[in-house]
Amino acid sequence: MLHALRCYLLLVGAQARAQMQYRFNFFAQVFSMIATYMGQFIALSWLTDRFGSISGWKLEEVILFYALAILAWGFAVSLFFHLVSFEDQIREGLFDRALVRPLNPFVQLLAGQSPIAGTGQLVFSIAAFLWATGRAGVVWTPLKLLYLLGVAVGSALILGAALVTVSALGFFTRRTYTFYWSLVFPARQLVHYPLNIYSQVVQWLLTVGLPFAFINYYPAHVLLDRAADLPWPLLAYLTPLVGVVAFAAAYGLWCLGLRSYVGAGS
Amino acid sequence: MEDVMITVENLRKEFKILRRRPGFLGTLRSLLSPEYEVRTAVDGISFTIRRGELVGYIGPNGAGKSTTIKILTGIMVPTSGRVVVDGLVPYERRVENARRIGVVFGQRTQLWWDLPTIDSFELLRHIYRIPAGVYKQNLELFTDLLGLGEFLNTPVRQLSLGQRMRADLAAALLHNPRLVYLDEPTIGLDVVAKERIRRFIKEINRERGVTIILTTHDMQDIEKLCERMILIDHGRVVYDGPVEEVKRRFGQHRILVVDLEGAPEEVSVEGAEVIRRENGRVWLRFNRDEISAAQLIHRVGQRYNIVDLTLEEPEIEGIIARIYEEGV
Amino acid sequence: MRVFAALVRQGMKVMLAYQWENYMGLVGNFAFLLLFSALWSALLRGDPEAQARMLSYVFIGQLLQNWTFTPTWELAGRFRMGDVALELAKPLSLPVRVLGDFLGRNIVRVLRALPAFAAVGFLMGIRLPDWPQFGFFLLSAGLAWVINASLYVGITLISLWTTYFDQAHQILDFLEGVFSGFYVPLWYMPPALAAIATYTPFPGMFFTPAAIFSGGLQGAEALSALAVQALWAGGSLLILYGIWLGGVRKMTVMGG
Numbered sequence: 110m111l112h113a114l115r116c117y118l119l120l121v122g123a124q125a126r127a128q129m130q131y132r133f134n135f136f137a138q139v140f141s142m143i144a145t146y147m148g149q150f151i152a153l154s155w156l157t158d159r160f161g162s163i164s165g166w167k168l169e170e171v172i173l174f175y176a177l178a179i180l181a182w183g184f185a186v187s188l189f190f191h192l193v194s195f196e197d198q199i200r201e202g203l204f205d206r207a208l209v210r211p212l213n214p215f216v217q218l219l220a221g222q223s224p225i226a227g228t229g230q231l232v233f234s235i236a237a238f239l240w241a242t243g244r245a246g247v248v249w250t251p252l253k254l255l256y257l258l259g260v261a262v263g264s265a266l267i268l269g270a271a272l273v274t275v276s277a278l279g280f281f282t283r284r285t286y287t288f289y290w291s292l293v294f295p296a297r298q299l300v301h302y303p304l305n306i307y308s309q310v311v312q313w314l315l316t317v318g319l320p321f322a323f324i325n326y327y328p329a330h331v332l333l334d335r336a337a338d339l340p341w342p343l344l345a346y347l348t349p350l351v352g353v354v355a356f357a358a359a360y361g362l363w364c365l366g367l368r369s370y371v372g373a374g375s
Numbered sequence: 376m377e378d379v380m381i382t383v384e385n386l387r388k389e390f391k392i393l394r395r396r397p398g399f400l401g402t403l404r405s406l407l408s409p410e411y412e413v414r415t416a417v418d419g420i421s422f423t424i425r426r427g428e429l430v431g432y433i434g435p436n437g438a439g440k441s442t443t444i445k446i447l448t449g450i451m452v453p454t455s456g457r458v459v460v461d462g463l464v465p466y467e468r469r470v471e472n473a474r475r476i477g478v479v480f481g482q483r484t485q486l487w488w489d490l491p492t493i494d495s496f497e498l499l500r501h502i503y504r505i506p507a508g509v510y511k512q513n514l515e516l517f518t519d520l521l522g523l524g525e526f527l528n529t530p531v532r533q534l535s536l537g538q539r540m541r542a543d544l545a546a547a548l549l550h551n552p553r554l555v556y557l558d559e560p561t562i563g564l565d566v567v568a569k570e571r572i573r574r575f576i577k578e579i580n581r582e583r584g585v586t587i588i589l590t591t592h593d594m595q596d597i598e599k600l601c602e603r604m605i606l607i608d609h610g611r612v613v614y615d616g617p618v619e620e621v622k623r624r625f626g627q628h629r630i631l632v633v634d635l636e637g638a639p640e641e642v643s644v645e646g647a648e649v650i651r652r653e654n655g656r657v658w659l660r661f662n663r664d665e666i667s668a669a670q671l672i673h674r675v676g677q678r679y680n681i682v683d684l685t686l687e688e689p690e691i692e693g694i695i696a697r698i699y700e701e702g703v
Numbered sequence: 704m705r706v707f708a709a710l711v712r713q714g715m716k717v718m719l720a721y722q723w724e725n726y727m728g729l730v731g732n733f734a735f736l737l738l739f740s741a742l743w744s745a746l747l748r749g750d751p752e753a754q755a756r757m758l759s760y761v762f763i764g765q766l767l768q769n770w771t772f773t774p775t776w777e778l779a780g781r782f783r784m785g786d787v788a789l790e791l792a793k794p795l796s797l798p799v800r801v802l803g804d805f806l807g808r809n810i811v812r813v814l815r816a817l818p819a820f821a822a823v824g825f826l827m828g829i830r831l832p833d834w835p836q837f838g839f840f841l842l843s844a845g846l847a848w849v850i851n852a853s854l855y856v857g858i859t860l861i862s863l864w865t866t867y868f869d870q871a872h873q874i875l876d877f878l879e880g881v882f883s884g885f886y887v888p889l890w891y892m893p894p895a896l897a898a899i900a901t902y903t904p905f906p907g908m909f910f911t912p913a914a915i916f917s918g919g920l921q922g923a924e925a926l927s928a929l930a931v932q933a934l935w936a937g938g939s940l941l942i943l944y945g946i947w948l949g950g951v952r953k954m955t956v957m958g959g
Contacts, residue, residue, distance in 0.1 A: 127489035148880030295734030
């Protein structure tokens, strides 16, 4: 376990050094983020302008949902986004290299990305989040900061679990990009809006099935001191736990995928 | 049994290939009730390899070579059969097996593409938990034997193919594996680079007693390195024995090259087959079990005026090519 | 024209091979449909007429996504691999070949999507527009394809002369996202911005056909929107052609 962690850090460090060999345009990346998120943000502001609120949520509050989702995504991209291109590794036979080394191939796969690649996204995410909490009038206390840390870790794990699942499906179908763009990407968009616009079934699905509601909707209630409005206030404190459970489940599926890949049990 | 490194008994590997149905409903039906075709890649292979052997494992593309190697390295689980490598079943104890073996895939590097060569070695040191003393000693030895010094600090992507292959070989041996799989280690290299790689392979086999399984399409590799070769085709072993024996067993055909005076229009000799012509020079293939060289020369001499002649011994290259084409 | 038809058939064949991607794409479509229908139902609670119109709008919008899908990243990938010189050597110009290929793929995508959309549309109670209106819709959808394909292929060809192609692509994505009506139709934009947007090519990429289908643009309004769209379809083709010619000149002078 310790050996795996040590190797993970060394391999990630190596990826970072490799990345630095290339011209890395931080500003181009931040620009991309602004272009990507600004469109949706403007659309949100038009809607709240016109209709006053979305299902009882003011613009500032909707922005907070949005910013929390972007923040979580910033961490997830830095750590896990390369899993989306796992099908290339399988197709080109590169993954076999991991299997002939005495280190858990999952650790080797996770360590396949430089964390620098997502810096632009991460810095933009943090800036957007700080701005949004300011506008939403979030009152910061040390306890809330600690809570936010737990939420950030939990959310990154929830999104990480989704990306690990995408790579696990790659073992079975030899496809990964399509699962990201057709499942994970739209599901991320779903939680950019307040969850209570959806029917009970969908809310339940986003809580239990694909638990993206724990990334922003429930935690935002705590930041806004409105946890009591939730049907079950405990939901707002479950993000880290849900993150760990989801990631473990995704890892389980990944191991099943690996078994199928090496031709066992088929 | 002490000196046995690899035991393979009745190894079979079948692949199920999903039969696709066209159209939306077809895809839906394929998901609900999949229909498979079975393709047999390895069809009952058996062999044993002793410690310290250097064995050529060869066969045409699609013969089942790489499937066998994948099973031996633990990347793939066979459909049936028994495989024991150094006392372990590789696909059941993959990680433990990985610690004891070294692998070089000639076509794909094991090294970190964008980093200096030495960085890859350092990373492998940690992954394989190589003791500092062993690492230092091996690195010095390989640097010396393979001449790595000139490019240890060059990023792998900037290395020539020959340099990269040398670095890959060193990387696969840093942790003192008892068994090494080399898959096409000389592919795409020039003659000089090939020689260097071959000398090194021979050296580590002799001096360190490392067992080596070599797959290659270059018959020179086999002739210069291996005493024994296992030839497979259509998932079965078609030959397993000394390299020299192949020539005797499959090399009944020899070729007589004669220069004929006046370049006759048509050349035909009973008991031999004209396989090539260039003006007056004619290549005649004959089976030495049916006719001796002296008899054939006599026959040719009766019909034509021979200016010059040479007798070509069968090259292993040609023999293997014939086995690939015609089967045993 | 016969050559173009052959290109289209080729594109259809390519798309037929992408089964997984195609059906997974439908899952994505319905997730977005779920999102937007929930959002507009919540926003327009108490105005059943506007609600029905927006449901129809977001429904047809997702089907149109299949029609105007342009996988320009494949093209960009080919350029990055350095195959551009090869592209120049071919007798038929690159934009024509790419447009033919995309059209073929889009036809297959839409045909494959139709049964599922018909079922979902039936469940949602979506009504097809009556005859001249439906004809306007088909015409508008055709023009939307021309604008989308030309602008996106054009933006991809910018990579022939500048390394800022990714940024150019994102600016187009951004403008399309905001002004095409994908998130918010022109009806609910701030009026001043909507008035400006009307004369840009962006509503023609999405809003015009969707609004005609849902009955939000009718009669003279629909005809004038179609006219603007037709002008921009011609304009987009000219822009594409201009970028291509510029790229070719740069390639042949600078030697790539």
